[in-house]
Every structure is written in C-alpha cells, then in structure tokens.
Amino acid sequence: MxxxxxxxxxxxxxxxxxxxxxxxxxxxxxxxxxxxxxxxxxxxxxxxxxxxxxxxxxxxxxxxxxxxxxxxxxxxxxxxxxxxxxxxxxxxxxxxxxxxxxxxxxxxxxxxxxxxxxxxxxxxxxxxxxxxxxxxxxxxxxxxxxxxxxxxxxxxxxxxxxxxxxxxxxxxxxxxxxxxxxxxxxxxxxxxxxxxxxxxxxxxxxxxxxxxxxxxxxxxxxLREAERLATAGELAAGMAHEIRNPLAAIVNATALLTDEAGLTPDERTTTLAAVRIEARRLNRILSDFLQLARPKEARRTPGDIGAVVEHVSALIRDDRSRASRVDVKVAVDPRVPRFAFDRDQMIQVLWNVALNGVEAMNGRGRLSLEVARRDDDVALAVSDTGRGISPEHARRVFEPFYSGKANGNGLGLTIAERIVAAHGGRIEVDSAPGRGTRVTLLFPVEGT
Structure with missing residues (x-):
C-alpha cells in the first residue's frame, strides 16, 4: 500500500x-x-x-x-x-x-x-x-x-x-x-x-x-582587419623604398641640369634621358602599386587562350632591347577547350611571367610557352633556361616588393597571382639553381 x-x-x-x-x-x-x-x-x-x-x-x-x-x-x-x-x-x-x-x-x-x-x-x-x-x-x-x-x-x-x-x-x-x-x-x-x-x-x-x-x-x-592594416603598412613601406631610388636619381639629374655651363650638350642629353627613364620607372611602380591596391574586376568572356599566348610571344620577340637573343617556342594543344577569362588581364599575367623568364636569362636563352589540358584545368606553362631560383626564394616570389633582380619592384608576380586567383586558378613554380624555372598557371574549365 x-x-x-x-x-x-x-x-x-x-x-x-x-x-x-x-x-x-x-x-x-x-x-x-x-x-x-x-x-x-x-x-x-x-x-x-x-x-x-x-x-x-x-x-x-x-x-x-x-x-x-x-x-x-x-x-x-x-x-x-x-x-x-x-x-x-x-x-x-x-x-x-x-x-x-x-x-x-x-x-x-x-x-x-x-x-x-x-x-x-x-x-x-x-x-x-x-x-x-x-x-x-x-x-x-x-x-x-x-x-x-x-x-x-x-x-x-x-x-x-x-x-x-x-x-x-x-x-x-x-x-x-x-x-x-x-x-x-x-x-x-x-x-x-x-x-x-x-x-x-x-x-x-x-x-x-x-x-x-x-x-x-x-x-x-x-584578425582580418589587423592583417589588412599590417599588409597596408608593408605595402606603404615597400613603395616608399621603391620610389626613393628613382626620385633620388631625378633630383640629382635636375641638380646637374641647373648648372648649364658645367654640362656639354652630350652630357645634357644623357642626363635628360636618365630623367625620362627614371620617370617611366617611377610611373610603372605607381601603376603596379595601384593595381595591387585596387585590382580591377575580371571581365570574363569565353575565348581562345592559344591566341593570347601567340600574342604574348609576338610581343616578346618584338622587344629587341631585352629579348633580342631569346628563342621563343610556343606549343598549344588543339584539344584545349575555350574557357572564360579576361583577355587584357591574361595578357598582363603572361607578359609578367614571361618577362621574368627573359630577365632571368639575361636576354639570352630559350623561352617556352605551352598550353595543355591537365585533368579539369587548362595549364599555361612558361619555362626558361635561366639561372633558376633556390627553394627559399621560390617560396617568396609572390610576396609584394620581393624581387631577386636589382631593378625589379617585386610586384609583377604578386599582381599575376591575384589575377589568376580571381579567375579561380592557381600558380605552381618549379625551379632549382642552374636548371631554369617553370611557372604553370592553372585555370579551371568546368562549367564554362
């Protein structure tokens, strides 16, 4: 109970x-x-x-x-x-x-x-x-x-x-x-x-x-805001460093030009030419920096990437001042499909990568531009027979203002990487000292 x-x-x-x-x-x-x-x-x-x-x-x-x-x-x-x-x-x-x-x-x-x-x-x-x-x-x-x-x-x-x-x-x-x-x-x-x-x-x-x-x-x-501010600080410091040299050269040249009696006509002509060269260099640095800071939106339309490669190869052959002794080879697989990309940006990317290869060979060697299909991607490979890059330097080639060249501003490959990423692609670098460098741009073609 x-x-x-x-x-x-x-x-x-x-x-x-x-x-x-x-x-x-x-x-x-x-x-x-x-x-x-x-x-x-x-x-x-x-x-x-x-x-x-x-x-x-x-x-x-x-x-x-x-x-x-x-x-x-x-x-x-x-x-x-x-x-x-x-x-x-x-x-x-x-x-x-x-x-x-x-x-x-x-x-x-x-x-x-x-x-x-x-x-x-x-x-x-x-x-x-x-x-x-x-x-x-x-x-x-x-x-x-x-x-x-x-x-x-x-x-x-x-x-x-x-x-x-x-x-x-x-x-x-x-x-x-x-x-x-x-x-x-x-x-x-x-x-x-x-x-x-x-x-x-x-x-x-x-x-x-x-x-x-x-x-x-x-x-x-x-954290993203802190990283953005840190990146902005690095970019500002890098730009200040890059523009200091051409500005100093222009200031020195103008100081010489003010002394009309101390320069011969040939020296005056040479000094003016140096001013123009440094001014163009300064303009290029500022243009690259602006593109890095405010990248343009990609206007992607279906196109033939082989035609872009042929166009860039022609530009390299015509650049007598830097590529007069460079043998440019182009190989385009006809089975590569058309896919959507921004033609102007793609030309800029290929030009930057190819120009790095030309300068790595000191204007003498063989530059190969190849287009092929790799699984679901289109692969654009740019190979040179230059001095190559050590592994520790290869890891830094896409950092802003990092350059292995004495007169480089270190922005070309950074801009190239961002353009490729905006197209949904990626960049691979294969290099070693003494055997040249191969840079491969991979772009997805599914759904295009």
Missing amino acids: IWRDAMSVPLMLAFVSTLAFAIQLLIFAYLYSSHHVRFFQYLLWAWGAYTISKGAKLLDTLVPSFDALTLFLGGVATVGAVGFTLAAALAHRWNYRLRERDLVGGAALAVLLALATTGWGGEENTHLVGMGLGALQVVAGVLFWPVGPRLERCRGERLLAAVLALWGLHRIAVQFVPPEPATATYLAVHTVFVGLYFLATFAVIIMVLERGRSESERLHAR
Whole structure:
C-alpha cells in the first residue's frame, strides 16, 4: 500500500519536475561558467528558483503535514522564478541590471503574493496570481524576441521567446484545469509543462552556441582587419623604398641640369634621358602599386587562350632591347577547350611571367610557352633556361616588393597571382639553381 501511494500520479509529476529542473539547473550553471552574460545569470537564478518550487511540491507530496510551509515556500520560489525570467528578458533587450533594492522589493512582493495565495484569499487569489505570473512570462517571451537583422540568424532567441510565451499561456490555462490528478486534462497540461521547460533549456543552449559563433566571427573579423592594416603598412613601406631610388636619381639629374655651363650638350642629353627613364620607372611602380591596391574586376568572356599566348610571344620577340637573343617556342594543344577569362588581364599575367623568364636569362636563352589540358584545368606553362631560383626564394616570389633582380619592384608576380586567383586558378613554380624555372598557371574549365 505504501509503495502504491509512493507511485501516485502527483508524486510522479513532482519527482519528474524536480529532477528535470535540477538537471537543467546544472546545465545552466555550466553554460554560465563559460559565458558570463548578465541575462544568462538571471536565467540561472530563475531555474534555481523553479527547482526550489518543484522541490517544495515534491516535499508537500511526500510529507503532507508540512503542506502550509511547502506551499508558502513553493509560492515564493515560483514568483521569484518568474521575476528573474522577466529580469533576464530586460537584461537581454536593454542590458538591465538588478540592483539591491530590486531584489529586496521583489522578495517582499514574492512573500506577499505567496501569503495571498496560501493564507488569506484562498483559491480566488491563487488563480489571479497565477494568471498574473503567466502574463509576465508572456511579456518576457515578447522581450526575448529578436528584432532587426538578428531576427534571421538568432534561432535560439526565437525559440526561447516562443517557449516563454507558450509557458505563460500554459500557466494561465492551468488556472482553469480541474485539480484532480486522475483526470486526463490534468495529465495533459502537466505533460505540456514538462515539455516546455525542456524546450526552454534547449533554446538557451542554442543561444550559447550562436553567441559563441558570433564571437568567433567577430574575432576573425578583427584578425582580418589587423592583417589588412599590417599588409597596408608593408605595402606603404615597400613603395616608399621603391620610389626613393628613382626620385633620388631625378633630383640629382635636375641638380646637374641647373648648372648649364658645367654640362656639354652630350652630357645634357644623357642626363635628360636618365630623367625620362627614371620617370617611366617611377610611373610603372605607381601603376603596379595601384593595381595591387585596387585590382580591377575580371571581365570574363569565353575565348581562345592559344591566341593570347601567340600574342604574348609576338610581343616578346618584338622587344629587341631585352629579348633580342631569346628563342621563343610556343606549343598549344588543339584539344584545349575555350574557357572564360579576361583577355587584357591574361595578357598582363603572361607578359609578367614571361618577362621574368627573359630577365632571368639575361636576354639570352630559350623561352617556352605551352598550353595543355591537365585533368579539369587548362595549364599555361612558361619555362626558361635561366639561372633558376633556390627553394627559399621560390617560396617568396609572390610576396609584394620581393624581387631577386636589382631593378625589379617585386610586384609583377604578386599582381599575376591575384589575377589568376580571381579567375579561380592557381600558380605552381618549379625551379632549382642552374636548371631554369617553370611557372604553370592553372585555370579551371568546368562549367564554362
């Protein structure tokens, strides 16, 4: 008989509710330990108060002789739980902070409401207080509802807001449920109650995960900004270093030109030519820097890459000042398909890579331009018979302002790599000292 009484419906409901709230209280405590946010703290207090409330209900079921004390304690805890839930909603929406006077006033109100429902007014006051607490929970749910751009990405807040609002409506509906535990309505209402506070905990877990993801995204954004500023500083320092030499040469030349009597006509002509050369060099450095800082958007249209290679090879052959003794070989596989690319940018990339090869051979050697299919990519290979690059230097050839040439600005390959990347491709460098260099540009052709 004792065992049968112990397994009665009220006892089972009280035990399950208390155990569930205790488990969720531990979850909340763990979440708050890793995310010290004010509204998490208030929710932790709310769930602690709910646990006390359900524990008082369990004690009342086990020891009926203490019913007055347990009902009073449960009433105070329930009012406190709803109050902390509302405080959490206010803290979440407006960063509200509970002060000492708020806690004292709230505790006094909780005691008065508990006395009103257990000692003074009986059932009528109990229903009124229950409906009032339910209305406050609905308000808390409304305050938790995300607004603006947060509406789409904050699923945890939406779920918690909906659950709290339903929980408040449930509390109001409970006031009209028959008190007999054996009825189906009683069981259904309390089953919904257990489901709602499990959903509330699940919603808070989602909020913690989303908050962690947002913090991670903000951290990555700050890191990207720091990297951008560091890169800008490096570029500015590199540009200052590169333009210093041509500017110094121009200043020295103009100083010589001011001394008309000290220069012969041939010396004056030579000095003016040096000024023009250095001015063109300075203009090239600034143009490359501007393209690096503000790259143009690729205007990709389907085209024949073989025609571009032939055009660049003709430009190299016509450059008598730098490639007069360079044997240019072109090999284009006719099976290479057409694909989308920006013709002007592709010419610039091939010209920069080919010119590096010509200069690596000191204007004498063999330069090969090959076009072939490699799996799902089109491969453009530029090979030279120059001095080659050591492995430690090969790793740095795409760094801005890094150059192995005395008069190079170190931007050509950096710009080339960015253009290739904008086309969805990549660059491979195969080189070793004494055996030349092979630079391969790979462009995807799927879907074109």
